[in-house]
Amino acid sequence: MTAIRRLIIYLCNALMAIAAAAMILMMLQICADAAMRTIASSSVPGTLEIVSFYYMVSVVFLPLAYIQLHRGHVIIELFTTGLSVRATACLDGLVYTLAGLAMGYFTFAAFNKAIAMTHLGEFVLGVILVFTWPARWLVVAGTGLMSLVYALSAIEEFTRALGRNTPSDQTLSSEKGH
């Protein structure tokens, strides 16, 4: 279990690093394109396509799993504040199980599309031809890993509901200690 957890954490960080690179490249390419247009009435070919299909898809889908790993997705807590810690853990376990299934279904849909588009060799034709089918796999990577993190979170919450300590408790308390 710890090994799986460590692997998932490693993958989350790896996807985060790719997303960070995409964020920087997006900034630089948009600026370069705007500068070229203003100064030289020219452009960086394919900026619109690359920003939309590669950078945007990366910065949105790749961090999803990392955010869930740190319980960063927004939820509304008001109506469940009266619940005990264990009841909350039980509810969260259920929610995460369903969320994992839902994200699994989403991944399945994205996977189907990615396979189809890879076979077709999907592209868009603007100023230059940009192949866009690889971007479909970024979605599969992001949502797929997020489903796994939900499964992991569900197990941890159910363990907590049973009154045991979970690895994420230990990480959290060690993070607080820093």
Next chain:
Amino acid sequence: MSSIAIGASGLGILLVLLALRVPIALALAGVSVAGVAAIRGPSAAFAVLTEQPYNFIAHWTLSAVPMFLLMGSVAYNSGLTQSLFSAARLWLSRLPGGLAVASTMASAGFAAASGSSVATAAAMGRIAIPEMMRYRYDPGLASGSVAVAGTLGSLIPPSILMVLYAIFAEVSVSQALMAGILPGLLSAAMFILLIVVRCSLNPALAPPVEEAVTWRARMMILLEIWPLPLLVLAVIGGMYSGIFTATESAAGGALMAFLIAGLQGRLTVKVIVHSLLDALKGTSSILFIAMGGFLLARFMAFSGLPIFLSHVVQQMAVDPLLFMVGISIIYIILGMFLDSMGIMLLTIPIMVPILHTLDMDLIWFGVIMIKYLEIGLITPPVGLNCFIIKGVVGNSISLTTIFKGVLWFLVADLVTLSLLILFPQISLFIPTIMK
């Protein structure tokens, strides 16, 4: 069950799921896909899920969101916004309630670099509240003024909420952002007026700050903060002149923030990593929720509920002003319980057809809606900005004191809102003179 009934029950189920701690993005998306399946069958729902999320995210205009978030996180993490309060304080501390006035001004400045209200409240809370407490300001005034001033973050451009509103309501992002400037400044002026009047009438609220400030010190601090106004003017100027799109201005702002931090020798590896991490977490969680909202808009369109409601409004020949009063009540109630982006995404698909029917300006309505969402951030029981302030001050000020401190400012906000509703020109003046 008719499709309109499916649409209405979908909204009900959505609220239940939100109350049960389901992540907002998944609740929006899940209900929408299930709703489309109920109306059009499972294969249509599967098709929606394979196509729509990707098409929504792979979108040029939307890239203004990560770029604005990056600009704000670099400005914050590199300490560019740190001296704002010190500067405002040196210039304004002689006014009645001077430190509270200074924190409002500093928040307005921070808001011009950051697109988020919560980020503004968190940043200013850490700096300004301890200072006010040191000078024995009334705890309610000290905490309330910062919680409220944080709400300027989503009106004064850049504003993430405004970018998303513009995309969903299909209006120009640049114009919508510009529309927030005067209402944002008006809100700030109202807060300041309220602080000055209250503290003049009751000086015990804010004991005067006895310190000799030289003009030299005042000028020196301006030297420290000058890059920030430059950054803000460049970003706003780029959009206003029409030379750059909102996305390009945002990317340019982010690059400038990096360059300024680099020139000032503040761009360490730690700053870069933290800035990227903050910007990515914000981008992904915000746009994932927006994606859920986009699916909800599809579901609503399939159900026919928004069109049905706009026909009802049309048949009742509702007076637009009365309509706005009704809307106000709905938004204030929703704002007490739900997250601001959730409310926006939940209501835009229903509101837009009605607004078209009533021939109302969508940009103006966007400003009003965001003002309501901002009020939702400070009203109990769920007032996110107040929670943020509570997190910053720890045990020294109770949550009840913070909410009580905010009450006075709510009055100021209601006056501002009435002015914005009665005089749409306040919002629309700048967008109409834009090139």
